[in-house]
Amino acid sequence: xxxxxxxxxxxxxxxxxxxxxxxxxxxxxxxxxxxxxxxxxxxxxxxxxxxxxxxxxxxxxxxxxxxxxxxxxxxxxxxxxxxxxxxxxxxxxxxxxxxxxxxxxxxxxxxxxxxxxxxxxxxxxxxxxxxxxxxxxxxxxxxxxxxxxxxxxxxxxxxxxxxxxxxxxxxxxxxxxxxxxxxxxxxx
Amino acid sequence: xxxxxxxxxxxxxxxxxxxxxxxxxxxxxxxxxxxxxxxxxxxxxxxxxxxxxxxxxxxxxxxxxxxxxxxxxxxxxxxxxxxxxxxxxxxxxxxxxxxxxxxxxxxxxxxxxxxxxxxxxxxxxxxxxxxxxxxxxxxxxxxxxxxxxx
Numbered sequence: 001x002x003x004x005x006x007x008x009x010x011x012x013x014x015x016x017x018x019x020x021x022x023x024x025x026x027x028x029x030x031x032x033x034x035x036x037x038x039x040x041x042x043x044x045x046x047x048x049x050x051x052x053x054x055x056x057x058x059x060x061x062x063x064x065x066x067x068x069x070x071x072x073x074x075x076x077x078x079x080x081x082x083x084x085x086x087x088x089x090x091x092x093x094x095x096x097x098x099x100x101x102x103x104x105x106x107x108x109x110x111x112x113x114x115x116x117x118x119x120x121x122x123x124x125x126x127x128x129x130x131x132x133x134x135x136x137x138x139x140x141x142x143x144x145x146x147x148x149x150x151x152x153x154x155x156x157x158x159x160x161x162x163x164x165x166x167x168x169x170x171x172x173x174x175x176x177x178x179x180x181x182x183x184x185x186x187x188x
Numbered sequence: 189x190x191x192x193x194x195x196x197x198x199x200x201x202x203x204x205x206x207x208x209x210x211x212x213x214x215x216x217x218x219x220x221x222x223x224x225x226x227x228x229x230x231x232x233x234x235x236x237x238x239x240x241x242x243x244x245x246x247x248x249x250x251x252x253x254x255x256x257x258x259x260x261x262x263x264x265x266x267x268x269x270x271x272x273x274x275x276x277x278x279x280x281x282x283x284x285x286x287x288x289x290x291x292x293x294x295x296x297x298x299x300x301x302x303x304x305x306x307x308x309x310x311x312x313x314x315x316x317x318x319x320x321x322x323x324x325x326x327x328x329x330x331x332x333x334x335x336x337x338x
Contacts, residue, residue: 016259031246056258178230
């Protein structure tokens, strides 16, 4: 199986099938990344399309000296940050609304334990509200780490920050989320 | 160990990154600091909630739209690139062939045609038909043809 860097090089050389494989391989992750950050199905689809168009156009400029995921999420993070700045006033959708639009939560499928489902829903609602109050780049860092499982080094490359800055953002984001959820008090 | 360092190590621990050398100091601090202990529990729970949010694949319509705007669009110009070569080449070939056939016909029938036309046109006072106007393309061609015959 070809790795992502090889697929990008083939795409640059005109191999359309290579780009199809990239879209199939990363489409779900990228779409989920945008959906969790912008919380609007239409916007997430638009951003996903824009991202792959940008990736296709930049295939000739890609150099495989950095991990492909860092390259991919650098573009995606810039797009998401720009979108969040532009549309900060626009109404976003809660995870429950997203579920109705097809973003069904796996945690809501515990039919054997309805009380657990309620607790999980409540926990998710509080978590969602806490996340929504974080600065955009903190949310991006959390999503890259927890949702996309990028290493600190990859997140640093994707966000154009140092590893220590990423580490600091993650700690502060977690502290703020814990305080917002009422689990621990604010404290420095 | 202070709380700040401890919280950094908690975050690293949750993320599976290297926690650092002072594991004993970390454990001691957690055992004595209720704030850091509750932060660790909370951060772990939040991490689990985040991970439980399901992935959502893009719709087939979106994937088709992406491919139509990228790969499939590039495949069309490729075809046109070949057409851009083939069509002028075919046109040039037809022109050269036509010129060659015309030369052959002129060689074989040119004199008779000219005299026939000139004879027929005499009554109409179209004398110029028996020769090409000076400086015209036909005149140059005829001159070069006659020169070649000599």
